[in-house]
Amino acid sequence: MTLHKEGKKILFIALIVFAAIFYLLEYVIVTPSWLSNSVLGLLIIFYLLILQFFRSPKFVINTNEKHVLAPADGKVVVIEDTEETEYFNEKRKQISIFMSPVNVHVNRSPVSGVVKFCKYHAGKYLVAWHPKSSTENERTTIVVENGGGVQVLFRQIAGAVARRIKWYVKEGDVVEQGGEFGFIKFGSRVDVFLPLDAKINVDIGDKTKGGRTIIAELP
Structure with a gap:
């Protein structure tokens, strides 16, 4: 450790x-x-x-272009089809992982590929489970395109306690699956937006390990 x-x-x-x-x-x-x-x-x-x-923690990461790894340790709190309005402007499958203060707060890239979009938004500090936290709280949105041309969006979201988001990537960077891309201090959540035909491998309430739990499979 x-x-x-x-x-x-x-x-x-x-x-x-x-x-x-x-x-x-x-x-x-x-x-x-x-x-x-x-x-x-x-x-x-x-x-x-x-x-x-x-x-x-240090551990071996098993990479696979078809797999989507959990971006953080925590608990799955949202699995739903939703309209993603910042980048895709279309329906996507959303998985949200809530990180409590006792979780490891390193954020890891769900997929390997090239960063196509990266934007920070100042905002509010609503509790992480509030429906509007994904669009109104302080947040950072990152989109990575893998080798197969599939784009995955993941969003760091600050909460009522977590008021400091750190990210270490920019547009054009090449990231490795499971590699560290950021950190959220003292708890919050990470949203992942996938194609509608992605296969979801987790259920509401499941515990995840960042860079190890396979939360979905890409088409």
């Missing part, structure tokens, strides 16, 4: 702040030992929670 680069600054600042809090309680305010020890215990637990959030 390694630490993701997005967490290093946050973890360093948290360590300084938590150490300062304990120092003030122990040596400046001079609180009873039971209180300062209790606070220390809570600070350690909170720090470990932040630490686990920024974990970045």
